[in-house]
Amino acid sequence: MKQVLFAPEVEEDLYQLVRILVEKEYFGTYEYAVSYVEDMVNYIKENIGTYPHKNAPLYFHRYGENAKYITYNKSSNTTWYIIFEEKDEAFLVTYITNNHINGQYFNV
Numbered sequence: 001m002k003q004v005l006f007a008p009e010v011e012e013d014l015y016q017l018v019r020i021l022v023e024k025e026y027f028g029t030y031e032y033a034v035s036y037v038e039d040m041v042n043y044i045k046e047n048i049g050t051y052p053h054k055n056a057p058l059y060f061h062r063y064g065e066n067a068k069y070i071t072y073n074k075s076s077n078t079t080w081y082i083i084f085e086e087k088d089e090a091f092l093v094t095y096i097t098n099n100h101i102n103g104q105y106f107n108v
Helices: 008-023 030-047 058-063 099-105
Strands: 003-006 068-073 079-086 090-098
Touching: 003 008, 003 030, 008 030, 008 090, 030 068, 058 079, 058 090, 058 099, 079 099, 090 099
Parallel strands: 003 090
Antiparallel strands: 068 079, 079 090
């Protein structure tokens, strides 16, 4: 099984997501926000190699020439798009966004 790696920018974005989820009162505690982000990371690690993926829209090719994506739906309100490149020995997650920010670029 290929290794799953996260670009440093993605790791930073995930740390920031915890803070945003609490500050904007999507979640009441940091513990719950951390759990939400950990669930997403675990989902990515467990499914990126087996979940059907699609070619990322041209807009996202700045995150890899052959960028692909999978989706993650934790709730009915938010779809997460995980942009990644497949390398010989690993999957490299290069960007994570959601339907509230970049949904218009995905053929839903």
